[in-house]
Amino acid sequence: MARLPLYLRALTALSERSVPTVSSEELAAAAGVNSAKLRKDFSYLGSYGTRGVGYDVEYLVYQISRELGLTQDWPVVIVGIGNLGHALANYGGFASRGFRVAALLDADPAVVGSTAAGLPVRHMDELEDIVTAQQVSIGVITTPPGAAQQVCDRLVEAGVTSILNFAPTVLTVPDGVDVRKVDLSIELQILAFHEQRKAGDEPGAGDSVLDRAPGPVRAAAAKLRRAAGGTAKAEQAKGKTAQGTEGDLSAVMPA
Numbered sequence: 001m002a003r004l005p006l007y008l009r010a011l012t013a014l015s016e017r018s019v020p021t022v023s024s025e026e027l028a029a030a031a032g033v034n035s036a037k038l039r040k041d042f043s044y045l046g047s048y049g050t051r052g053v054g055y056d057v058e059y060l061v062y063q064i065s066r067e068l069g070l071t072q073d074w075p076v077v078i079v080g081i082g083n084l085g086h087a088l089a090n091y092g093g094f095a096s097r098g099f100r101v102a103a104l105l106d107a108d109p110a111v112v113g114s115t116a117a118g119l120p121v122r123h124m125d126e127l128e129d130i131v132t133a134q135q136v137s138i139g140v141i142t143t144p145p146g147a148a149q150q151v152c153d154r155l156v157e158a159g160v161t162s163i164l165n166f167a168p169t170v171l172t173v174p175d176g177v178d179v180r181k182v183d184l185s186i187e188l189q190i191l192a193f194h195e196q197r198k199a200g201d202e203p204g205a206g207d208s209v210l211d212r213a214p215g216p217v218r219a220a221a222a223k224l225r226r227a228a229g230g231t232a233k234a235e236q237a238k239g240k241t242a243q244g245t246e247g248d249l250s251a252v253m254p255a
Contacts, residue, residue: 003041006031008064014057023054065098075102075134079151080143081111081121084166088140089117102134131158138162145169
Protein backbone atom coordinates (compact mmCIF):
# COMPACT_ATOMS: atom_id res chain seq x y z
CA MET A 1 0.00 0.00 0.00
CA ALA A 2 2.81 2.40 0.87
CA ARG A 3 4.27 1.96 -2.64
CA LEU A 4 1.02 2.65 -4.50
CA PRO A 5 1.27 6.46 -4.10
CA LEU A 6 4.80 6.28 -5.55
CA TYR A 7 3.53 4.44 -8.61
CA LEU A 8 0.61 6.85 -8.94
CA ARG A 9 2.89 9.88 -8.83
CA ALA A 10 5.13 8.45 -11.54
CA LEU A 11 2.15 7.40 -13.67
CA THR A 12 0.50 10.81 -13.31
CA ALA A 13 3.66 12.47 -14.59
CA LEU A 14 3.64 10.11 -17.60
CA SER A 15 -0.05 10.79 -18.21
CA GLU A 16 0.56 14.55 -18.20
CA ARG A 17 3.16 13.99 -20.92
CA SER A 18 0.62 11.91 -22.92
CA VAL A 19 2.73 8.74 -22.66
CA PRO A 20 0.34 5.84 -23.49
CA THR A 21 2.29 2.85 -22.17
CA VAL A 22 5.25 2.19 -19.90
CA SER A 23 7.43 -0.85 -19.21
CA SER A 24 7.85 -2.24 -15.69
CA GLU A 25 11.54 -1.31 -15.76
CA GLU A 26 10.84 2.32 -16.73
CA LEU A 27 8.06 2.73 -14.18
CA ALA A 28 10.09 1.05 -11.44
CA ALA A 29 13.00 3.43 -12.09
CA ALA A 30 10.67 6.44 -11.99
CA ALA A 31 9.12 5.24 -8.70
CA GLY A 32 12.47 4.23 -7.17
CA VAL A 33 11.60 0.56 -6.62
CA ASN A 34 12.69 -2.84 -7.92
CA SER A 35 10.98 -3.89 -11.17
CA ALA A 36 10.26 -7.43 -9.90
CA LYS A 37 8.56 -5.96 -6.82
CA LEU A 38 6.54 -3.61 -9.03
CA ARG A 39 5.29 -6.49 -11.19
CA LYS A 40 4.31 -8.44 -8.09
CA ASP A 41 2.48 -5.40 -6.65
CA PHE A 42 0.54 -4.93 -9.88
CA SER A 43 -0.40 -8.60 -9.98
CA TYR A 44 -2.32 -8.01 -6.72
CA LEU A 45 -4.24 -5.29 -8.53
CA GLY A 46 -5.08 -7.71 -11.34
CA SER A 47 -2.95 -5.82 -13.82
CA TYR A 48 -0.31 -7.87 -15.63
CA GLY A 49 0.59 -5.66 -18.58
CA THR A 50 1.26 -6.88 -22.11
CA ARG A 51 4.54 -8.54 -23.03
CA GLY A 52 6.51 -6.34 -25.41
CA VAL A 53 4.13 -3.41 -24.88
CA GLY A 54 4.06 -2.72 -21.13
CA TYR A 55 1.33 -1.24 -18.97
CA ASP A 56 -1.46 1.07 -20.07
CA VAL A 57 -0.75 4.31 -18.19
CA GLU A 58 -4.32 5.65 -17.98
CA TYR A 59 -5.73 2.30 -16.88
CA LEU A 60 -3.12 1.98 -14.12
CA VAL A 61 -3.85 5.52 -12.94
CA TYR A 62 -7.51 4.55 -12.61
CA GLN A 63 -6.77 1.21 -10.90
CA ILE A 64 -4.42 2.66 -8.30
CA SER A 65 -6.63 5.70 -7.69
CA ARG A 66 -9.58 3.38 -7.05
CA GLU A 67 -7.50 1.19 -4.72
CA LEU A 68 -6.38 4.25 -2.73
CA GLY A 69 -9.91 5.64 -2.56
CA LEU A 70 -9.04 8.65 -4.69
CA THR A 71 -11.96 8.33 -7.09
CA GLN A 72 -14.04 10.37 -4.64
CA ASP A 73 -13.65 13.81 -3.07
CA TRP A 74 -12.05 13.90 0.41
CA PRO A 75 -12.72 17.09 2.42
CA VAL A 76 -9.81 18.04 4.69
CA VAL A 77 -9.53 20.55 7.53
CA ILE A 78 -6.19 22.13 8.46
CA VAL A 79 -5.85 23.24 12.08
CA GLY A 80 -3.10 25.74 12.92
CA ILE A 81 -2.56 28.38 10.26
CA GLY A 82 1.00 29.44 10.91
CA ASN A 83 3.76 29.28 8.30
CA LEU A 84 3.35 25.55 7.71
CA GLY A 85 -0.44 25.73 7.71
CA HIS A 86 -0.30 28.51 5.11
CA ALA A 87 2.08 26.49 2.95
CA LEU A 88 -0.17 23.42 3.06
CA ALA A 89 -3.27 25.48 2.31
CA ASN A 90 -1.55 26.86 -0.79
CA TYR A 91 -0.30 23.45 -1.97
CA GLY A 92 -1.92 22.84 -5.34
CA GLY A 93 -1.29 19.09 -5.25
CA PHE A 94 -4.20 18.41 -2.90
CA ALA A 95 -6.98 19.14 -5.39
CA SER A 96 -5.34 17.21 -8.24
CA ARG A 97 -5.05 14.14 -6.01
CA GLY A 98 -8.60 14.00 -4.71
CA PHE A 99 -8.34 16.16 -1.57
CA ARG A 100 -10.30 19.36 -1.05
CA VAL A 101 -9.35 21.77 1.73
CA ALA A 102 -12.77 22.34 3.28
CA ALA A 103 -11.71 24.74 6.04
CA LEU A 104 -8.78 26.42 7.79
CA LEU A 105 -9.00 26.70 11.58
CA ASP A 106 -7.05 28.53 14.26
CA ALA A 107 -7.58 29.70 17.83
CA ASP A 108 -5.50 32.89 17.58
CA PRO A 109 -7.76 35.98 17.26
CA ALA A 110 -5.01 37.69 15.29
CA VAL A 111 -5.14 34.94 12.65
CA VAL A 112 -8.89 34.27 12.57
CA GLY A 113 -10.52 36.29 9.79
CA SER A 114 -7.43 36.38 7.58
CA THR A 115 -7.29 34.39 4.35
CA ALA A 116 -5.00 31.71 2.95
CA ALA A 117 -5.35 30.21 -0.53
CA GLY A 118 -8.58 32.16 -0.91
CA LEU A 119 -10.15 30.57 2.17
CA PRO A 120 -11.03 32.44 5.37
CA VAL A 121 -9.39 31.26 8.58
CA ARG A 122 -12.22 30.31 10.93
CA HIS A 123 -12.19 29.95 14.71
CA MET A 124 -11.70 26.60 16.40
CA ASP A 125 -15.14 27.01 17.98
CA GLU A 126 -16.59 26.17 14.55
CA LEU A 127 -14.70 22.88 14.23
CA GLU A 128 -17.56 20.53 15.14
CA ASP A 129 -20.06 22.27 12.86
CA ILE A 130 -17.62 22.25 9.94
CA VAL A 131 -16.76 18.56 10.33
CA THR A 132 -20.45 17.66 10.39
CA ALA A 133 -21.55 19.95 7.56
CA GLN A 134 -18.64 19.10 5.25
CA GLN A 135 -18.50 15.40 6.24
CA VAL A 136 -14.80 15.74 7.02
CA SER A 137 -12.97 12.52 7.88
CA ILE A 138 -9.35 13.75 7.52
CA GLY A 139 -7.76 16.39 9.72
CA VAL A 140 -4.31 17.97 9.38
CA ILE A 141 -2.64 19.29 12.55
CA THR A 142 0.02 21.98 12.15
CA THR A 143 -0.19 23.49 15.63
CA PRO A 144 2.62 23.91 18.20
CA PRO A 145 3.27 20.64 20.09
CA GLY A 146 1.58 21.80 23.29
CA ALA A 147 -1.79 22.23 21.57
CA ALA A 148 -1.68 19.20 19.26
CA GLN A 149 -3.23 16.61 21.59
CA GLN A 150 -6.12 18.88 22.54
CA VAL A 151 -6.80 19.61 18.87
CA CYS A 152 -6.55 15.89 18.09
CA ASP A 153 -9.09 15.07 20.82
CA ARG A 154 -11.55 17.63 19.45
CA LEU A 155 -11.15 16.34 15.89
CA VAL A 156 -11.79 12.76 17.03
CA GLU A 157 -14.80 13.77 19.13
CA ALA A 158 -16.20 15.63 16.12
CA GLY A 159 -15.99 12.48 14.01
CA VAL A 160 -12.63 12.74 12.22
CA THR A 161 -11.09 9.26 11.87
CA SER A 162 -7.81 10.01 10.06
CA ILE A 163 -5.21 12.56 11.16
CA LEU A 164 -2.04 13.82 9.50
CA ASN A 165 0.15 15.21 12.28
CA PHE A 166 2.91 17.74 11.55
CA ALA A 167 3.31 18.75 15.22
CA PRO A 168 6.54 17.39 16.79
CA THR A 169 4.75 15.27 19.38
CA VAL A 170 3.20 11.81 19.69
CA LEU A 171 -0.60 11.78 19.65
CA THR A 172 -2.79 9.36 21.59
CA VAL A 173 -5.92 8.28 19.74
CA PRO A 174 -8.60 5.64 20.33
CA ASP A 175 -8.95 2.46 18.27
CA GLY A 176 -10.36 3.11 14.84
CA VAL A 177 -8.48 6.40 14.33
CA ASP A 178 -5.44 6.41 12.05
CA VAL A 179 -2.55 8.84 12.57
CA ARG A 180 0.28 9.52 10.15
CA LYS A 181 3.15 11.60 11.52
CA VAL A 182 5.35 13.88 9.45
CA ASP A 183 8.41 15.12 11.37
CA LEU A 184 10.88 17.01 9.20
CA SER A 185 13.46 17.29 11.99
CA ILE A 186 13.61 13.49 12.33
CA GLU A 187 14.16 13.12 8.59
CA LEU A 188 16.98 15.68 8.75
CA GLN A 189 18.54 13.85 11.71
CA ILE A 190 18.51 10.60 9.71
CA LEU A 191 20.23 12.39 6.84
CA ALA A 192 22.79 13.84 9.28
CA PHE A 193 23.54 10.30 10.48
CA HIS A 194 24.22 9.16 6.90
CA GLU A 195 26.35 12.22 6.21
CA GLN A 196 28.42 11.48 9.30
CA ARG A 197 28.96 7.89 8.16
CA LYS A 198 29.94 9.00 4.67
CA ALA A 199 32.48 11.40 6.19
CA GLY A 200 34.01 8.52 8.16
CA ASP A 201 33.18 9.98 11.58
CA GLU A 202 32.18 7.06 13.77
CA PRO A 203 30.28 7.96 16.96
CA GLY A 204 32.64 7.87 19.93
CA ALA A 205 35.75 7.89 17.75
CA GLY A 206 36.88 11.28 19.03
CA ASP A 207 35.82 14.84 19.56
CA SER A 208 35.69 15.79 15.88
CA VAL A 209 31.95 15.13 15.63
CA LEU A 210 31.15 16.85 18.93
CA ASP A 211 33.21 19.87 17.97
CA ARG A 212 30.72 20.48 15.16
CA ALA A 213 27.65 19.69 17.25
CA PRO A 214 25.20 22.32 18.56
CA GLY A 215 25.88 23.80 22.00
CA PRO A 216 23.24 21.75 23.89
CA VAL A 217 24.66 18.52 22.45
CA ARG A 218 28.21 19.43 23.50
CA ALA A 219 26.98 20.34 26.98
CA ALA A 220 25.14 17.03 27.33
CA ALA A 221 28.23 15.12 26.16
CA ALA A 222 30.41 16.95 28.69
CA LYS A 223 27.92 16.11 31.45
CA LEU A 224 27.99 12.43 30.47
CA ARG A 225 31.81 12.43 30.48
CA ARG A 226 31.85 13.96 33.97
CA ALA A 227 29.31 11.42 35.20
CA ALA A 228 31.29 8.57 33.66
CA GLY A 229 34.49 9.87 35.25
CA GLY A 230 32.83 10.08 38.66
CA THR A 231 31.52 6.52 38.33
CA ALA A 232 34.94 5.23 37.36
CA LYS A 233 36.55 6.93 40.37
CA ALA A 234 33.90 5.51 42.68
CA GLU A 235 34.45 2.01 41.32
CA GLN A 236 38.21 2.44 41.70
CA ALA A 237 37.82 3.58 45.31
CA LYS A 238 35.46 0.69 46.01
CA GLY A 239 38.01 -1.74 44.60
CA LYS A 240 40.76 -0.31 46.81
CA THR A 241 38.53 -0.57 49.91
CA ALA A 242 37.73 -4.17 49.13
CA GLN A 243 41.40 -4.88 48.58
CA GLY A 244 42.29 -3.32 51.93
CA THR A 245 39.60 -5.32 53.70
CA GLU A 246 40.93 -8.56 52.23
CA GLY A 247 44.41 -7.64 53.38
CA ASP A 248 43.22 -6.94 56.92
CA LEU A 249 41.37 -10.24 57.04
CA SER A 250 44.39 -12.18 55.83
CA ALA A 251 46.47 -10.64 58.58
CA VAL A 252 44.25 -11.85 61.40
CA MET A 253 42.97 -15.12 59.96
CA PRO A 254 45.10 -18.24 60.55
CA ALA A 255 46.75 -19.78 57.53
